[in-house]
Amino acid sequence: MLGVLLLAFSVVSVASAELCKPDAQNAFKVRLSIKTALGDNAYAWDANEEYLFKAMMAFAMRRYSSKSTTQISNVLLCNVTDRVSFWFVVTDSSKNTTTVPGSEVEAAIRMNRNRINSAFLLSDKTLQFLKISTTLSPPVEPSTPVWLIVFGVVLSLIVAGIVFLVVSGIRKHKKKNKESTERENLEEKGEVTITIENGIPCETLDLKAGHVNGVFAADDERFTSL
């Protein structure tokens, strides 16, 4: 009896060893980068974490196929390295000697990727199933491109500035025209006395264009005070 049990056990373990090995059929390699993801909060990878992994895989298979027959013992892990990477297979719950086809396992994992990631506090990049490529999230595009809005703001400011300057220029021009016609009218009537000095109206003689004649400026000093 004992011998039969031992034989059965050894057969099973040999079978499982054959089922789960690197590059076996329907086997997947998993790679975790815990320290990269969590830094100081990284947990160590031990047997308990492996148990959780098996549980998550069983959960994923159950959810996917809704057969509720996959057991934790159906998930076999092997070749665990320090990297933390390992291979796993899922055996068929009805017959322990065959493995579930890889496509089913892949589909199950894809369906539950989020749950699996969050169980380990990792992401798609740090918990890698090497044969399963991640799907890309669609880009977030606003209805109007942002640059068009900014451009609209900039352009409206510019146009406002141009309009303001042009209008003020026109107004100044009109005012100057009005003033010069008024001045002409007044001159004709002879009502405005314009001081003339040497034939040049005094208004144009501002300090910028003229020089103070040094001879006269110093005149004050030559005369003694009274």
Add this chain to the structure above:
Amino acid sequence: IQGYFILEDLPMDMPPEVPKEDGRPKWDNKFQYILSCIGFAVGLGNVWRFPYLCQIHGGGAFLIPYFIALIFEGIPLLHLELALGQCLRKGSINAWHTISPYLGGVGVASLMVSVLVSLYYNTILTWVMWYFINSFQEPLPWSVCPLNENRTGLNEECYESTAVNYFWYRKTLNITPDVTDSGTLQWWLVLCLAACWAIVYLCTIRGIETTGKAIYVTAIFPYLVLTIFLIHGLSLPGATEGLVYLFTPNLNILKNPRVWLDAATQIFFSLSLAFGGLIAFSSYNPSKNDCEKDAVTVAIVNSITSLYASIPVFSVLGFKAITGYWDCLDRNIISVINEYDLPEQSITRQNYTDWITFLNSSNPEKLTGLKLKSCDLQEFLDQSVSGSGLAFIVFTQAIILMPGSQAWAILFFVMLFSLGLSSMFGNIEGVFTPLLELQVISKSIPKELLSGIICLASFFFALCFTLGSGSYWIDIFDSYAGSLPLLVIAFFEVIGVVYVYKIKRFSKDVKWMTGRKLNLYWQITWRFISPLLLLIVFVAFVTLQIQKTPTYAAWNPKYVCFLIFAILNRSEGCMFFSPTKSFKITALQSCITNTRDGNIFKGSRETLLLSTMTGKEAVAR
């Protein structure tokens, strides 16, 4: 008292054509004038051409030919132009006509060059504006590749190159594979071009009355931003490596005549000589103004700005180099860790080489099978770029790596825009002032209308630069419209003033204006050294251009170049020869090696093999 105020005496040597109260616009104050000249001289070239020249011509050693060129060519020519404009108080056409009726063509030539340069210079500002308005997006549009049509992966052209390159060549320029293939007008660039010309119109609408106000902002703001970038750049990792690389002098380089030629042309184009803009600016000065001091001030400030700008530029380039180097190392480390299933973080950047030697000794085939790249910091630092490639490809890539990249991008592009805009003021003034002085125009139309016509006409002509092949046309304009003609004009300027107008007469004018006699330095440089230097530079320039067939760098979206660095030792690029055309098309590409085994740090490493144009001189301003 009668006669207390008398008009200024007419000095005997003053040219008789100068009126006293001519209603000519004036600068509000001296500072505005100096700032306008500085703004005109300090342009995009101070940021993206001078640091590059320093880098490829032996670092600190380049400063020697640079300062020699400044002293013997830059400052004398600048003084000449400022004195000329101030003395004659006319724009370039009338001023040269006054010097001698036979030299009137010099003024017309200046006008034409200013027109041509304005056209393409504002298109560069269009690109800057496009990047600016795209900087408000999160994430920055040049940091990620867009997805392809069926959303199964990234866009192929982007994937083969980098996101930054893709955004520049496809999303901005939508560039065609060669110049004969014109493509269509890119509507987004047309919009930005319209906005840019509207800004130029807004600022130059009444000539120096409006530019004088605008220059306070556009000339001072870049210095603020440069200071901010300086402080931030120095705090980045890799800044010291970049600066050491930039300034380490290699005195052997001085034996190469190309270095001296580059220094002379850089000074010449950087000071914006021979455009007629400086003559226009100084013609609005009061006659009694110390133009000698102004010239020295402007030239020195321009050179100091170039030096000042090269510090943040190279800090950021050093940062980019070291990030690229670390990236390369990290990717190799991950490959090795994954392959050998070693614990995470067991290989660090520091002990990487030790590990590699250890693994190589135990199992060399496995290691070579990984195809690890050799990561060399020097190689990253050697990627030298100038011109638009620096701003729109290299710098934008560095900005993505900084935290808070939107703010840095916005600051950077506003700074570039201000730098370019203040130079545009000088260009437009070089067109506006001579045209305004033509009798037929000044009587019939107001200033605002003239500037509007100039800006509108320029906009329509510049539309050709917004075509798919537009950037090739800009390269052509930059190489041939904005370089050789200026040398010719400047040469005739010096000869005209010194030998036709006669330097004795001009010295008297300058003495009247500044109150000092022209000292020996000016006499010697104006009479002999500057014309001689200009002639040498001109001949050398032409000789160099003749020696090779004209080339331009093109973007070929179909060509993909995979370099395996372990095997090829830094290939120089992928060349296409097209015997039907006289242009040799160099396929400008980002050649990438991808680690495509799906590991974590999947990224693309690019080697920027941007060939710099030999004639990118005008963008040196």
